[in-house]
Amino acid sequence: MQKRNSVPVLRKQKVKSRSNRKLLLLLFLFFTVILVVLFFNSPLSKISQISINGAQVLSEEEIRQALSLNEGDRYFFIEEEAVLEKLNVNNVIRTVQLSKKFPGQIEINITEYPIVAYEMNSHSNQMEVIFSNGFAKEIDNQEIMIDKPILTGWSDGIEDVKKELSLVLEKIPDHLLIEISEISPLPPTLSYKDKIIIFTRSSFEVITTVSYLEEKILYLDNAINKLKQNEKVSGRIYMLDSDTYEPIEIGERSQLNSAEESFGIE
Numbered sequence: 171m172q173k174r175n176s177v178p179v180l181r182k183q184k185v186k187s188r189s190n191r192k193l194l195l196l197l198f199l200f201f202t203v204i205l206v207v208l209f210f211n212s213p214l215s216k217i218s219q220i221s222i223n224g225a226q227v228l229s230e231e232e233i234r235q236a237l238s239l240n241e242g243d244r245y246f247f248i249e250e251e252a253v254l255e256k257l258n259v260n261n262v263i264r265t266v267q268l269s270k271k272f273p274g275q276i277e278i279n280i281t282e283y284p285i286v287a288y289e290m291n292s293h294s295n296q297m298e299v300i301f302s303n304g305f306a307k308e309i310d311n312q313e314i315m316i317d318k319p320i321l322t323g324w325s326d327g328i329e330d331v332k333k334e335l336s337l338v339l340e341k342i343p344d345h346l347l348i349e350i351s352e353i354s355p356l357p358p359t360l361s362y363k364d365k366i367i368i369f370t371r372s373s374f375e376v377i378t379t380v381s382y383l384e385e386k387i388l389y390l391d392n393a394i395n396k397l398k399q400n401e402k403v404s405g406r407i408y409m410l411d412s413d414t415y416e417p418i419e420i421g422e423r424s425q426l427n428s429a430e431e432s433f434g435i436e
Contacts, residue, residue, distance in 0.1 A: 210246075217243045218274030225280050227299060227307060228262050233278065236260060245274050261305040286339035287353070289321040302340035304333030318347065319368075323354040331355060331364045335380045346387050349394075362410065370394065375418070378409040389413070 220239060222230050234240070236256050239248070250268050257266045257280070265281040283301035291298050291308060298306040300321060319339070324332050332355075339347065352369040356377070359365065366383070368376040372394055378386050386409040393407055397415060406416040 210244075214273045215245055216274060217241050217245050217248075217276055220276045220278065222278045222280065224282070226282055227285070227309070228260070228280070228282065233257070233280070237278070239276065245270070245272075245276075248276070261303065262301060262307060264303075284340055285318060286336050287319045287321050288316060289324065300332075300336055302336050304329070304336040319350040320352045321354070322352055325355075328355055331380055334364065335366070335383070338380055338384050341384050342387055346391070349390065350387075372398075373404040375406045376409055377406065382409060386413075 217239065218241060220234070220237075220241060222233050225233060237253055238256065239253065248270070254266055254268055257263055257278075262282050263280055264283045267279045269277045269279070271277065283303050283305070285299045286302050287300040289298045289300055289306060290296075291306075294308065296308045298308050300306050321332070321335075335353065349370050349372065350368055351371045354367050354369075356365040356367055362379050364380040366378060366380060368378065370376065370390075374394055374397070376386075376390065390407075390409070393409075393413065393415075397403075397405065397407075402415070402417065404418065406418050408414045408416065
């Protein structure tokens with residue numbers, strides 16, 4: 171019997187794919203980097219629009235200068251806390267919110283402190299608006315529509331009383347505040363350290379205090395109406411611990427302080 175030659179069977183060698191995987195990974199990373207670079211250099215990665223809402227007294231230019239943001243700046247590298255901090259230090263702004271809308275939109279929503287009064291700056295002869303936090307800001311006299319009381323005679327030494335007055339005026343409804351045309355300080359006494367005189371649009375004067383004002387103004391309209399019903403079309407109303415009325419002649423307003431002394435009013 172003839173012997174058969176045995177030929178060894180060759181095993182199939184496994185294809186080593188490790189090097190191919192590395193190559194694919196490197197190619198993926200390379201193209202990813204390219205895409206990222208292209209994206210961050212495209213208009214999609216930049217601020218395309220900045221919208222500012224809610225500002226009444228502050229101009230858009232003032233807000234943009236404080237923001238230090240402009241169209242074309244990097245959208246993804248905005249430090250929101252730093253931006254908000256720059257606006258929060260502004261004495262006109264009560265609250266501010268920043269929101270981002272992709273692609274490239276920045277929205278700034280601002281709430282200002284409400285205007286509670288006006289005052290003429292004695293140094294610049296420029297009208298100022300007084301906000302509820304007591305801060306004053308000059309405005310263009312040509313743009314003024316006086317719909318709040320005017321503060322007169324407030325010297326630099328009584329800022330605390332003026333600030334407290336501003337806080338109180340914010341709490342008074344507009345339909346009551348509209349009756350007040352002017353508010354001036356009066357010399358403090360032992361009993362009343364924050365005394366003020368109010369001049370109404372109906373030709374009455376009201377002596378009260380900043381601390382009493384929020385409570386007493388609720389009754390002012392009724393007091394004036396009752397006086398008019400009794401044919402008293404002008405005069406001085408004292409709204410302090412007790413409420414009293416004193417008739418005065420026209421032109422007597424400038425003599426108030428001496429009159430108070432003669433009546434022994436505290």
